[in-house]
Amino acid sequence: MSNPLKFAIVGTGWRSDFFLRMARAAPERLEVVAVLARSDAAALRVAEAWGVPVARTIDEVLAPQPEFVIAAVSWPSMPGVVTELVERGAHVLAETPPAPTAEGLRDLWNAVGASGRVQVAEQYMLMPGHAARLAVVRSGAIGTPTAVEVASTHLYHATSIMRSFLGAGFDETVVNARTFTAPQSDPLTFDGWAPDPSPVPRTTTVATLDFGDGRMGLYDFVDNQWWNPLLARRIVIRGSLGEIVDDTVTRLTDEGVVISPISYRRTGIDMNLEGNEVVSASFEGRIVYQNPWIGTRLSEDDIAVASFLEEVGRWARSEGPEPYPLADACQDHLLGLAIEESARNRADVRTNKEVWA
16 A cells, blocks of 8 residues: 655745656655645646645645645745744755855754754755766775766755765865856757857856865856756766766776776667666666666656655655755855855855854
8 A cells, every 4th residue: 555755835836846747757655735826826727737736825735734845935935934834843845045145044044953854955966877976986986085076057956966975064165166258059948949049158157166185076067057958967076096977987996997887777768668767777787776766757857856755755754864954955055155256256265164064
């Protein structure tokens, strides 16, 4: 007998749709019990598009006793919504970032940090590629990780990836960032394909992050890099005994230097009829990642979102650890803000050890 994790959502924007899609894809594991819509138009849209119960007040959201509530609202509204939900006794999953500014992060932590009731939606390390690379790093294959280069996503998402691979905590960090603007074709955006793909000015932000103890991050992001199909996504994790470049692992062994791929089993290719999805990842003869959502045909990012939702549900049931607690989210957004400040002022920015450390 299935026992789906029951959650509610406050907000009806495009981020809410991500979570609603996951529940629709795996109803035996995830169930939406209420969505809070502030306007009549939003309430009608959600009811017609998703067929889920629509609420108009926090009381109505909490009435079906969701195991956790997702706050998917605007940046300025997030701290207030999260605080209200915690005060009402809910387990909360806040969208990123949990507050817009450094001072807002401190205020939010002072309000709800001690409650232990807030997680933040950061799914990147549950994507098949990153999860497989993290398993390889933790196996000791490349020794002690010392540097991470991320060229795929922006600010707090990128710093989360860096800190995860490096095991960096909440110590002082020195950030140095610069921006460069140049013509770049940008044919696909969030709103769809551009009618004119002619190059337009786009900004590249490059930053170094000194986490201390010889650990560093290199941040490289181009405006709209998430969507632009002309721009590759790259990651390098360097360790004391080798490095991982995307899905290629070069390392020193007793027999000498060995180069091994992280290989993915994908179905639905050529005459394979098992469905179109990634099944597993392997490294040197052993499985380092298995897709926990086989049969749903979810994309890799959706796999990560669904996995994160399930981890939050297990945490809310006291059946698993915190997947990405508020303290980590505050630290990663603080570093993202430091990247922007350093680029703006063309000077180093040093973050201090904060109240959530």
